[in-house]
Amino acid sequence: MISRADTDSTTTKATQSSDKPFVDAQDIPAFDPATALGEPGSFPYTRGVHRTMYQQRLWTMRQFAGFGSAKDTNQRFKYLLAHGTSGLSTAFDLPTLMGRDGDDPLSLGEVGRCGVAISSLADMRVLFDGIKLDEVSTSMTINAPAAILLAFYIAVADEQGVSPDKLRGTLQNDILKEFHAQNEYVFPPQPSVDLVTDTIEYCTKNMPQWNTVSISGYHIREAGSSAAEELAFTLADGMAYVEQAIKRGLDVDDFAPRLSFFFDAHNDFFEEIAKLRASRRIWARVMRDRFGAKNERSLILRMHCQTAGVTLTEQQPMNNVVRVAFQALAGVLGGTNSLHTNSMDETLALPTQDAAKLALRTQQIIAHESNVTQTVDPLGGSYFIEKLTNEIEAKARAIFDQIDAMGGVLPAIDRGYFRRAIAESAHKQQKQLDAGETKIVGVTDFKEDRAPGIDILQITQKTEDDQVARLKKLKKDRDQKRHTEALTRLRDDARAGKNVMPALVNASKADATVGEMMETMKSVFGAYDGGPEW
Amino acid sequence: MVTTTETKRETMSDKPKAHPPRILLAKIGLDGHDRGVKVLARSFRDAGIEVIYTGLWQTCEATMLAALQEDVDIVGVSLLSAAHLTVMPEILRIRKELDVENIPIVLGGIVPDADQPKLKEMGVAAVFNPGSPLDEIIDALRKLTAANQKPNFSDIKSGYEKRDPRALAKLITKIQRNTDLGEFKPPAGNAKIIGVTGAPGVGKSSFIAKLGRRLRDKGNKVGVVAIDPSSPITGGALLGDRLRMMAGTPDTDFFVRSLSSGGAHGALAPHCIDVIAAMDGFGFDYIVVETVGAGQSDVAIRDLVDKTVLLLMPDSGDAVQFSKAGIMEIASCFVLNKCDLAGADATQAQLVGAIGDDRPVFRVSTIRDEGVDAVAEWVASS
Ligand SMILES: Nc1nc2c(ncn2[C@@H]2O[C@H](COP(=O)(O)OP(=O)(O)O)[C@@H](O)[C@H]2O)c(=O)[nH]1
Ligand SMILES: [Mg+2]
Numbered sequence: 001m002i003s004r005a006d007t008d009s010t011t012t013k014a015t016q017s018s019d020k021p022f023v024d025a026q027d028i029p030a031f032d033p034a035t036a037l038g039e040p041g042s043f044p045y046t047r048g049v050h051r052t053m054y055q056q057r058l059w060t061m062r063q064f065a066g067f068g069s070a071k072d073t074n075q076r077f078k079y080l081l082a083h084g085t086s087g088l089s090t091a092f093d094l095p096t097l098m099g100r101d102g103d104d105p106l107s108l109g110e111v112g113r114c115g116v117a118i119s120s121l122a123d124m125r126v127l128f129d130g131i132k133l134d135e136v137s138t139s140m141t142i143n144a145p146a147a148i149l150l151a152f153y154i155a156v157a158d159e160q161g162v163s164p165d166k167l168r169g170t171l172q173n174d175i176l177k178e179f180h181a182q183n184e185y186v187f188p189p190q191p192s193v194d195l196v197t198d199t200i201e202y203c204t205k206n207m208p209q210w211n212t213v214s215i216s217g218y219h220i221r222e223a224g225s226s227a228a229e230e231l232a233f234t235l236a237d238g239m240a241y242v243e244q245a246i247k248r249g250l251d252v253d254d255f256a257p258r259l260s261f262f263f264d265a266h267n268d269f270f271e272e273i274a275k276l277r278a279s280r281r282i283w284a285r286v287m288r289d290r291f292g293a294k295n296e297r298s299l300i301l302r303m304h305c306q307t308a309g310v311t312l313t314e315q316q317p318m319n320n321v322v323r324v325a326f327q328a329l330a331g332v333l334g335g336t337n338s339l340h341t342n343s344m345d346e347t348l349a350l351p352t353q354d355a356a357k358l359a360l361r362t363q364q365i366i367a368h369e370s371n372v373t374q375t376v377d378p379l380g381g382s383y384f385i386e387k388l389t390n391e392i393e394a395k396a397r398a399i400f401d402q403i404d405a406m407g408g409v410l411p412a413i414d415r416g417y418f419r420r421a422i423a424e425s426a427h428k429q430q431k432q433l434d435a436g437e438t439k440i441v442g443v444t445d446f447k448e449d450r451a452p453g454i455d456i457l458q459i460t461q462k463t464e465d466d467q468v469a470r471l472k473k474l475k476k477d478r479d480q481k482r483h484t485e486a487l488t489r490l491r492d493d494a495r496a497g498k499n500v501m502p503a504l505v506n507a508s509k510a511d512a513t514v515g516e517m518m519e520t521m522k523s524v525f526g527a528y529d530g531g532p533e534w
Numbered sequence: 535m536v537t538t539t540e541t542k543r544e545t546m547s548d549k550p551k552a553h554p555p556r557i558l559l560a561k562i563g564l565d566g567h568d569r570g571v572k573v574l575a576r577s578f579r580d581a582g583i584e585v586i587y588t589g590l591w592q593t594c595e596a597t598m599l600a601a602l603q604e605d606v607d608i609v610g611v612s613l614l615s616a617a618h619l620t621v622m623p624e625i626l627r628i629r630k631e632l633d634v635e636n637i638p639i640v641l642g643g644i645v646p647d648a649d650q651p652k653l654k655e656m657g658v659a660a661v662f663n664p665g666s667p668l669d670e671i672i673d674a675l676r677k678l679t680a681a682n683q684k685p686n687f688s689d690i691k692s693g694y695e696k697r698d699p700r701a702l703a704k705l706i707t708k709i710q711r712n713t714d715l716g717e718f719k720p721p722a723g724n725a726k727i728i729g730v731t732g733a734p735g736v737g738k739s740s741f742i743a744k745l746g747r748r749l750r751d752k753g754n755k756v757g758v759v760a761i762d763p764s765s766p767i768t769g770g771a772l773l774g775d776r777l778r779m780m781a782g783t784p785d786t787d788f789f790v791r792s793l794s795s796g797g798a799h800g801a802l803a804p805h806c807i808d809v810i811a812a813m814d815g816f817g818f819d820y821i822v823v824e825t826v827g828a829g830q831s832d833v834a835i836r837d838l839v840d841k842t843v844l845l846l847m848p849d850s851g852d853a854v855q856f857s858k859a860g861i862m863e864i865a866s867c868f869v870l871n872k873c874d875l876a877g878a879d880a881t882q883a884q885l886v887g888a889i890g891d892d893r894p895v896f897r898v899s900t901i902r903d904e905g906v907d908a909v910a911e912w913v914a915s916s
C-alpha cells in the first residue's frame with residue numbers, strides 16, 4: 001500500500017488511497033459530473049474552455065526564440081512572418097530582463113546571450129523595423145521592466161502611425177512569481193505590483209486587445225515546488241492582481257478577460273493532467289464567487305503550457321526527447337490552449353536549430369498522428385483522474401486558506417512563505433533522489449559513461465561590444481535637456497503615485513534607456529533584496 | 535574598547551583536528567536561478583558544514599573579498615548562465631590579486647564537457663554538474679578543506695599586527711574554533727561598539743549595511759560581527775546575514791564577519807566577546823554587532839557595547855515581548871524600521887507610550903534608504 005503523504009508529490013509513485021490496487025467509485029464519493037465538470041465550454045470549465053476544443057482548432061504551437069542583437073532578431077521575425085507566422089514571440093537577454101543596460105558592469109558576458117538585447121527605443125525600432133504593428137501579435141516575455149518595454153512598443157507603433165488600441169499581444173508582466181521563484185525582481189513587492197496594476201489600468205483603457213499579465217506557475221514549479229503548490233501559488237497570484245486592479249477602481253469584467261496563465265507540464269503524467277483541469281474549475285468559481293465576475297470571458301482560464309526544463313538531463317540528452325513528448329501529451333490531455341516543447345539540448349546551452357525543430361515536430365506528431373484530439377477531455381470521468389483533480393483542488397484550497405490567514409499574497413511574501421515552501425519542497429525532492437527513492441533514467445539508474453557532448457550553439461562576444469558602442473553613442477547624441485526633463489517627470493509621477501505609463505512612453509521618446517528608467521523608479525520605489533527567506 | 539574574557543580554554547592537542555568545512559556559496563552575475571545553490575546550501579548545512587550564502591547578483595570582486603573576510607575553506611560558485619569561461623578567469627584573477635590563493639574555488643553549474651579541462655587548467659579545483667551526487671560533492675569539499683594549507687599562528691600574529699585583514703579573518707577563526715592562543719592578547723582599541731538588536735526579520739542586517747555605509751562615507755573603518763541565531767544540531771549552519779550587506783562597491787575597510795551562535799562547544803558568549811576584542815585591537819573606528827536581543831550571547835555582549843540600537847517594526851508586537859524580557863531598558867535608542875509599511879504611526883505612539891520620551895525614536899525605511907542619516911548622526915555624536 002502506498003499512500004500520498006502530503007502536497008509534495010514529485011515522486012512518481014502510484015497514488016492509491018486504500019488497500020486496493022486500483023481506484024474506483026468509492027474514491028470519488030458524491031461525484032456529480034454536472035457540478036464538478038459541466039460540459040466542455042461551460043461552467044466550471046473543468047473539461048476545457050471550448051465546446052469543441054481541438055476538434056476545430058488545435059492548440060497554438062508557440063516556440064519561444066530569439067537571441068543576439070535587435071537586428072538579428074528582426075531578420076528572424078521577418079523570416080517567420082514571410083512563412084506564415086502572425087505571432088511574434090520575443091525573448092530578451094538577461095540584462096534587459098533585469099532592467100539593466102548593456103553597458104552595466106553586471107551585464108558582462110550576458111548581452112544578447114539568451115535573448116535579444118533592448119536598452120532603448122532605438123533598439124526597439126530596429127527590432128520591429130519593416131513590421132506593421134497593427135498586423136502582428138507580439139508576445140514579450142519580460143517582467144520587472146515590462147512597463148518600459150510596453151512603452152517602447154507603444155512608442156514604435158506611434159512612429160508608424162498605429163494607435164495603441166490597434167495593438168495586439170501579450171506581456172508576461174507577472175512580477176509576483178519573480179518574488180516566489182525566478183528572482184527577476186527589482187523593486188519591493190508592493191510598488192512592483194502597483195506597476196503591474198498601472199499596465200493593467202493603462203491597457204484596459206487604451207489597449208483593449210492586449211493581454212496584460214501571463215500569470216505563471218512555470219517558474220514556481222521549475223524552482224522546485226510541488227504540483228499543488230504550483231497551482232495554488234499561481235492562482236493566488238492571479239487573485240492578488242484582480243484584487244489590486246479592483247482596488248484601482250476597474251470593473252472586474254473589463255480587465256479579467258485579458259489575464260491568462262502559464263503552467264509547467266511536468267513528469268507525473270496524470271497529476272499534471274489533473275492540475276490543469278483543476279485550475280480551470282477553481283478559477284471559474286473564484287472569479288464568480290469571490291469577485292462577482294459576470295462576463296463568461298472573465299471566468300475562463302486560458303493557459304499556455306511548457307514542458308519541464310528542469311526534468312531534462314545533461315546525461316544521455318537524447319532521452320530528453322522522450323520526456324518532452326509525454327510531458328507535452330499531458331499538456332494536451334489537460335486541455336492547454338497553447339504549448340511550448342523544450343529542446344533536448346537546452347540543459348547545455350541555447351537550442352540549436354535542429355533540436356528546436358525536433359521539439360516542434362513532437363507537438364505536430366501528437367496533434368496529427370496520435371489521434372488524441374478526436375474528443376474533448378478524453379480522460380474526463382476516469383475515477384483516477386477525477387480523484388486526482390479533486391485532491392489537487394483540495395490541496396490548493398488549503399493553501400489559499402493559509403495565504404488568506406497571512407493577509408494575502410503580499411504579506412505572505414514579506415514573511416518568506418512562498419520561498420520557504422518552494423525551497424523546502426526542492427530540498428525534499430533532492431533528499432528523495434539522494435536516498436534512491438526517485439529515479440532519473442541515465443542519471444541515478446541506467447547510467448552510461450559520459451558520451452561525447454552533442455553539438456551546442458555558440459554565441460559571439462561581438463553582439464555585446466556592438467551594443468555597448470551603440471549605447472555610448474545614443475547617450476552622447478540625444479537631446480539632453482529633453483532626456484533630463486522626461487526622467488524628472490517620471491520620478492515626480494512615481495512619487496505622486498500616478499500611473500507611470502504615460503511618463504514611461506514620454507521618457508522612451510526622449511531616448512531614456514531601460515537602465516535609466518529603472519534607476520529613476522528605484523529612487524522612489526526602493527530596491528528589493530529577496531525577502532526574509534532567501 | 536574591550537577587555538578580553540578570562541575564560542580558560544581547553545588547550546588543544548598539537549595536531550590540529552579536522553574541522554568541518556566553512557564554505558561561501560556565491561551566485562555571480564544577473565542569473566537568478568538559485569534552486570541548485572539553495573538546495574546545496576541546505577544539504578551542506580544538514581551535513582555539518584557551515585555555509586555562508588551571499589545571495590544573487592554578486593560581482594567576482596565582492597565574492598572574493600567576502601571569502602577573505604569570512605576566512606572560508608572553499609568558495610563555491612554557482613553559474614547557470616553559461617558564462618563560466620568569462621567569470622571563472624576573473625574570479626581566479628581576483629583571488630590572486632587579494633593574495634588568498636590558498637582558498638580553493640569550485641564551480642557548480644552547466645558546463646559542457648569540452649570546457650572542463652580548460653577550467654581545471656586555469657585553476658578551478660573541481661567542477662560539479664547538476665547530476666553530481668551530493669555525497670560525492672561533500673566528500674570532495676572535505677578533502678579540499680583538509681588539504682587547505684593553514685598558516686601557523688605566528689604568521690597570523692605578525693599579519694594582525696601589520697593590519698592585514700587576512701590575518702584578522704584567520705585570528706577570528708582561531709577564536710571561533712577554541713584554539714589556544716597562548717599568551718596572545720589583542721591590544722586595546724578605540725572602537726565605538728554599537729549593538730544592533732531586534733527580532734529575526736526586523737531588518738537588522740539590512741539596516742547595518744546602510745548604517746555602515748554612512749559611517750564609511752565619513753571615513754571611518756567599520757567592522758561588523760553578525761551573530762546568526764540559528765542553533766544547528768549537526769554543527770552545520772546556514773548564515774544569511776552577510777547577504778544583506780553585499781550591496782555597493784566592495785570595500786576593504788568594511789569588514790563583515792558572520793558567526794554562528796551554535797558553535798561546536800556551545801560556549802558561545804566568550805567567543806563573541808573575544809572576536810569583538812580582536813576586531814577592536816585591529817583598529818576599527820566602529821564595530822557593529824548584530825544579535826537577536828535575547829539569549830545568552832546578548833546578556834554577555836550587553837556589557838561591552840557602548841550603545842544598543844533596538845530595531846522594531848510596525849505592527850509586530852515585538853515591543854510587548856521585549857518589555858517583558860527586559861530588553862527595552864537596555865536600548866539607548868529605538869529604530870522603527872520598515873516605515874514604508876502600514877501601521878508605523880500607531881506603533882510609534884505605542885512605543886513612546888511604553889518607554890517615555892527620554893530616548894530617541896528614529897523612523898527608518900531601510901529598503902528605501904530613508905531615515906538612516908539621522909541614526910548615523912546620533913551614533914557618531916553621542
Ligand atoms: N518593507 C521593508 N522591508 C525591509 C526593510 N528593511 C529590511 N526589510 C526586509 O526585511 C527582511 C529581513 O531583513 P534582514 O535584514 O535580514 O533582517 P534581520 O533578520 O533582522 O537581520 C528582508 O526581506 C528585508 O528586505 C524596510 O525598511 N522595509
Ligand atoms: Mg540578520
